[in-house]
Amino acid sequence: MDGERQQGMSLIEVLLAMLVLGLGLFSAAGAQVRALQATDNALHSTQAAYQQHGVLELARINAAQPGPQR
Numbered sequence: 001m002d003g004e005r006q007q008g009m010s011l012i013e014v015l016l017a018m019l020v021l022g023l024g025l026f027s028a029a030g031a032q033v034r035a036l037q038a039t040d041n042a043l044h045s046t047q048a049a050y051q052q053h054g055v056l057e058l059a060r061i062n063a064a065q066p067g068p069q070r
Helices: 011-064
Strands: none
Touching: none
């Protein structure tokens, strides 16, 4: 190899580049899953708050109505 120039990439370099790319893609997929879980949790919390608000509104309406006359 005294007068020769290396051309291209070796197999080790290609495998290492694929490993780094694969780890990056798996990390991105994991972050996407966590984001979807957080969105689902937020949806459930919002639905619970709307239900609770509805129940409180019904209680307020019932309390404002006069009772039966005797």
